[in-house]
Structures are given as C-alpha cells and as structure tokens.
Amino acid sequence: MKKEGCCLYYSRKSPMDDVPEEMTPIWSCTNEKCNGWMRDNFVLSVQPRCGQCDSLMEKSERLLPVLTNTSPNQKKN
Numbered sequence: 001m002k003k004e005g006c007c008l009y010y011s012r013k014s015p016m017d018d019v020p021e022e023m024t025p026i027w028s029c030t031n032e033k034c035n036g037w038m039r040d041n042f043v044l045s046v047q048p049r050c051g052q053c054d055s056l057m058e059k060s061e062r063l064l065p066v067l068t069n070t071s072p073n074q075k076k077n
C-alpha cells in the first residue's frame with residue numbers, strides 16, 4: 001500500500017505564477033471618491049459609466065495580468 005503521489009500536485013509551479021503582466025488599457029472612474037475601473041476589453045460603449053457610482057469614466061492604463069481567454073462578445077443586459 002503506497003501512499004505517495006499526494007505531493008505531485010504541489011511540485012509544479014502554480015499556473016498563477018506564470019501569468020505575465022502588461023500595461024493594459026482600462027477605464028477608470030472620474031469620481032475622486034470612487035476607485036471603480038474596468039478593462040477596456042469589457043467595455044462595449046464608447047463612453048462607459050462606472051458600475052459603482054454611475055459617473056463618467058476616462059481612459060487610462062494599468063499593469064494587469066495578461067488575459068489569455070478573452071471572450072470576444074460579452075453580452076450585457
């Protein structure tokens with residue numbers, strides 16, 4: 001009765017450690033009291049509004065993990 005093998009899962013590097021980061025275009029909330037922001041990838045409208053306070057948003061950049069599985073057409077309700 002061997003009990004080895006339980007450690008195999010931990011011998012590899014976590015996939016999260018390998019995710020590269022890059023400057024990613026985002027939209028950030030213009031409300032100083034709000035820190036809402038969203039990835040430009042997920043913004044469908046030309047001038048999005050903050051999901052938290054409904055203020056206008058302005059284009060910016062952030063250092064974010066690169067997304068590999070982006071879904072091209074997210075539907076908004």
Ligand SMILES: [Zn+2]
Pocket residue numbers: 029030031034035036050051052053054055
């Ligand atoms: Zn906001």
